[in-house]
Amino acid sequence: PGDTGVLLRKMLDDEHHLNNIPFKKENTFCFDSESFRYLVARKCGIDFDEYQKPDYIVSWNTSVTESIRLLKFIQICKPYNLEELLSLRKATLDILMLARPLMETLRLIVYNWKLNEAKLILNHMVLNSNSIDIEMCTNCAQMNVVEVGPFWLTQYQPSILNNNTNQHNSCPTNGQHFLIEFNVTYEFVSLPAGLKNERW
Template identity: 40%
Template structure:
C-alpha cells in the first residue's frame, strides 16, 4: 500500500498592490492534460524567491497550487505518494487522466514594480470526453475576456511526444482562429520535463512543425517556431524540494542533477522574460468580439 506524505504549505508571495492593470504582464498557459502547467507555476514561485536550490531547501517551499506525485523508495521499492497542499474545488490530483486543474485561475507574482499574471487552464485531452474539452475551451475564452490584454500565450508540451492528442490539435487551431494575426509573435513554446531530452525538443519538434505548416496552408498565417521563441524547462527541482520537506533524503549525485536542472531553468526564465518584454501586448478585444465575449461570460461560471 502506498504511503502518503502530506503537508500544508502556504506561499509568502504577494502581488504589487499598486501596479496598474496596463503594467501587468498577462500570460495564458495552454497544454495537454498532464503536461505540467501546475508544476511549472509552483517551480516559478520558488525560482523568484530563491536564487539557488540550496537556498530553497533551507527556506519555506512556495506552494501556489496543490501538487501530488509518486516516489519509489530505491531501497524498498515501496511507492510513496507525495502531496504538497490539499485538494480543493479548483485542483484535484486523485483521478488519472482527468485534468487536475478544474477551472481557469490566475496567479499573480511581483516582478520588480510590475505584476506577472499566469493564467492556468484545464488540460486539453480530458478523459471525460470531447464535451468536457469543449466546455474547458469555451471557459478559457470567457475567462480571458475579463482582461484588457495578453502579453503572451504559452503552448506547453513535453519533448519526445509520439503524437499530439487530436483534441489538442483541434484546440490549438481553434485558439489560433480566434487570435488576431498580430499576436502570432507573442506565441511561445514551453517544453516541460526537458531534462529527459537533454533540454532539446526531441520528436515533438516535427509534430509541431507539421501542425503549424498545415495551419499556414489552411489559414495563410505563419506561426514562428524557432529557438528564439522556444524555452526548455525542467520543473523536477520543485519535486526535489517537496521530497526534502517530507524528510526524504536523496544521494549526492541526485542532488547535483536537480541543482543543474534548477540552474538551467532559472536561466531559461530570464531568457523568457526578456523575450516577453521585447514584444508588445495584445488586446483581448481583438481575440473575441464584445458580443461573443458577453455571451460566453453569461453562459459560463467563473471562479
C-alpha cells in the first residue's frame, strides 16, 4: 500500500477497538488509481499516445487482479448475524442506562439506614430526579458538595461558559466521561405523622 500502509497501521494501533484486526497481505487490497483515471479520461474523450497505454494497461490489470482477490477473500469470510449484534448492543445500552438509577436507589437506602442507626427516626431522605434538557457529562458538569441533613453530598449542575454556550460542546470525545441524563438531588424531610412509628 505504499505510504498509505504506514497511516493505516497507525490508525489501527491508535484505535484500541480495532487492535484485533490483522494488517497482512491476505486482507489488504491495493487498487492502482492510474487505471481509474485512465477510464475517466477515456470517457471524456482524451486520447493517449502509444507510450502511455502500456503503463495504463499494467495498472488496469493490477486493479483487476486485486478485485478478484478481494472477492475470493469475501467468499471465505464467515457471515455474522446482524440481529444478534444489535441485540448485544441494545443490552449494553440498557445496562448502562440502568446503572445510575440503581446506584442512586441503593444510595438512598443506605442514607435512610444510617439515619435509622443514628436514631433520627423522625426524618428521612427523599430523592428527586429531573431530566436535563442540555447535554452534560461528568467531565464538564460543575460539581458541588452540599450539606443535606447530616450528610455531605455531591451534586452536578451545568457549567456555562462566558459566551453562554454549554461546556459539554467543548468536551473531548475520548470515552473518559459519562453522560448525565438526570439531575438528582436529595432532601432531608420529616416523616408524615402516620409513618413515624413504622420505621424499621
